[in-house]
Amino acid sequence: MPRLTMPPLLDTIETGKLELVALPGRTDFLGKEVTPTIGFNQPYLGPTIRMRNGPLAANVRNELDWQVSVHWHGLMVPGEHDGGPHLPISPGKQWQPDMEIRQAPATAFYHTHIHERTAVDVYAGLAGALQITDGRDDERGLPSNYGVDDLTLVLQDRRFDSQGRMTYDLSMMDVMHGFTGDTMLVNGQVGAAAAVPKGVVRLRFVNGSNARIYSLFADAGRPLHLIATDGGFLPAPVALEILRLAPGERAEVLVDLSDGRPVTLMSGGDPNEGAIGMVGRVRGIIDQIMDRSFVVLPLAVDDRLSPRITEMPRDLGGKLPKLNGSVGNTRRFSLDMGMGGGMMGTGMMGGLAINGRAFDMQRIDLEVRRGAVERWIVGSSMLAHPFHIHGAVFQVVRENGRDPRPENRGWKDTVLVENETELLVRFNHTASRETPYMYHCHILEHEDGGMMGQFTVG
Numbered sequence: 001m002p003r004l005t006m007p008p009l010l011d012t013i014e015t016g017k018l019e020l021v022a023l024p025g026r027t028d029f030l031g032k033e034v035t036p037t038i039g040f041n042q043p044y045l046g047p048t049i050r051m052r053n054g055p056l057a058a059n060v061r062n063e064l065d066w067q068v069s070v071h072w073h074g075l076m077v078p079g080e081h082d083g084g085p086h087l088p089i090s091p092g093k094q095w096q097p098d099m100e101i102r103q104a105p106a107t108a109f110y111h112t113h114i115h116e117r118t119a120v121d122v123y124a125g126l127a128g129a130l131q132i133t134d135g136r137d138d139e140r141g142l143p144s145n146y147g148v149d150d151l152t153l154v155l156q157d158r159r160f161d162s163q164g165r166m167t168y169d170l171s172m173m174d175v176m177h178g179f180t181g182d183t184m185l186v187n188g189q190v191g192a193a194a195a196v197p198k199g200v201v202r203l204r205f206v207n208g209s210n211a212r213i214y215s216l217f218a219d220a221g222r223p224l225h226l227i228a229t230d231g232g233f234l235p236a237p238v239a240l241e242i243l244r245l246a247p248g249e250r251a252e253v254l255v256d257l258s259d260g261r262p263v264t265l266m267s268g269g270d271p272n273e274g275a276i277g278m279v280g281r282v283r284g285i286i287d288q289i290m291d292r293s294f295v296v297l298p299l300a301v302d303d304r305l306s307p308r309i310t311e312m313p314r315d316l317g318g319k320l321p322k323l324n325g326s327v328g329n330t331r332r333f334s335l336d337m338g339m340g341g342g343m344m345g346t347g348m349m350g351g352l353a354i355n356g357r358a359f360d361m362q363r364i365d366l367e368v369r370r371g372a373v374e375r376w377i378v379g380s381s382m383l384a385h386p387f388h389i390h391g392a393v394f395q396v397v398r399e400n401g402r403d404p405r406p407e408n409r410g411w412k413d414t415v416l417v418e419n420e421t422e423l424l425v426r427f428n429h430t431a432s433r434e435t436p437y438m439y440h441c442h443i444l445e446h447e448d449g450g451m452m453g454q455f456t457v458g
């Protein structure tokens, strides 16, 4: 079994500079035929960008023949630096946002975000992981040795043809449910295993899949100790049996391998996948009857690596969100799939919308006051949708009438909406009419199909 490798680390801490180039490439995923792919600074995916608070001068060059952008998913930067659909980089051109990073340590994500091209271009490779660090992980007792005891894991699922070429042929079902593949990729690698020291290991998950919702667990009942959500650290580790991770979400967990035994990371089936997604409400029962679980990544202990951390930390220093004090507007969002007549022919594509309206680049859907906390109630009548808001972090208050799942109690910027989810959202960063922020479903086929809106903050 090949050994899992990390994306190259692009550390901006000394230089305060970040150079990315969107490039065409060729990638041999299965040891058979090569697939034309795209990536940042390499043939497929991009480096892990490490940054800390302070000025960061980015320079993104586009060497592809079509427009791309770089959305910093999870970075709290103003709309003009956010890299959304209004900030395309034309072929041969560059984009140079002079950013100021000021936020808690976290694992984030970056990817192209051109309207109606996001799904196909992220699928082909234009995405990567990002980490904001404050250099104080030793004080927290956390593993921080990149690629040794601190692993970045970009999770993606893909399909391949009989020649071994990666394919992206969308059926009506794929548009409807989002595209799911039958082959698991971690950091662009198929069938690899991680080798780690005999101690506590940190896993930074980035769900970079177009649509797949993972229900991650370790075999033999070993817990995953959740230490950070999208927006950063929890106060203390929380032991989970299952960690659900929808597209666009990130989570950091610790796994204890100090007994030397290997661990296999697995995932349960995707609640939206195939015919099962159509009967959504009873999927829990179906999962019990039909085991749809699969291997995400085996972890084996390598005795040559000396463990640095051998105990679970107690105090991570994070704070849970408590935004209840000063809530302004309440807004309702329904994530629509245009059923009822819309299923036939091209009507279905037009059915993907929010509050009955498909995304329109020319229409500002909302105007939010800077500094406001708003109550956003997001509902779905069909399938589960990961709802992402640009330039803001939120507290999940209620999920389907209950307290939020444990993995949704920290600061979030993306959350999976099944029936109804209530959020308190804090808007601290500005976005103009020229470069508004987006809110959207992070199933990329849904986003491209129109399940997106845009707003200003000022």
Ligand SMILES: [Cu+2]
Pocket (backbone or CB within 6 Å): 335, 384, 385, 386, 441, 442, 443, 446, 447, 451
């Ligand atoms: Cu969706």
